[in-house]
Amino acid sequence: MNQNMNNMKRKTRQREIIKQVFQVESRPLNPMELLGLAQSRLSGISLATVYRAIKELVETEWLITVEMPGMALYYEINLHRHHHHFFCYSCSKVFEVEGCVPVETLTPKGFLLESHEIILSGQCSACMQG
Numbered sequence: 001m002n003q004n005m006n007n008m009k010r011k012t013r014q015r016e017i018i019k020q021v022f023q024v025e026s027r028p029l030n031p032m033e034l035l036g037l038a039q040s041r042l043s044g045i046s047l048a049t050v051y052r053a054i055k056e057l058v059e060t061e062w063l064i065t066v067e068m069p070g071m072a073l074y075y076e077i078n079l080h081r082h083h084h085h086f087f088c089y090s091c092s093k094v095f096e097v098e099g100c101v102p103v104e105t106l107t108p109k110g111f112l113l114e115s116h117e118i119i120l121s122g123q124c125s126a127c128m129q130g
């Protein structure tokens, strides 16, 4: 097998590992978390590889970005479903929160509500027990 084929195979394998990490963790991850988790499955994965895989997975809409104020971007599997997030101040992990609340009740009279953002924050259960 020639060098190009080997490179392609390695790239595909690395991308599959990165997808697996997102599926197993089932929460938004930032590139550094992703690097650590991917390295424990396949040694030798570099941060550059992680960034390249993220870029490709965002382009194909398998991943979407999750913005946390003042933090580097997180990424999560694109589930096409409305939801919010919980940010833990202790471990900086982000968790998906199911469902929503009736935000139209907060909208001032005569205003047109078109979108909203809700971020819950505090400590996650693991940090509470730790």
Ligand SMILES: [Zn+2]
Binding pocket: 088, 089, 090, 091, 092, 093, 123, 124, 125, 126, 127, 128
């Ligand atoms: Zn935590």
Ligand SMILES: [Zn+2]
Binding pocket: 082, 083, 084, 099, 100, 101, 116, 118
């Ligand atoms: Zn909502």
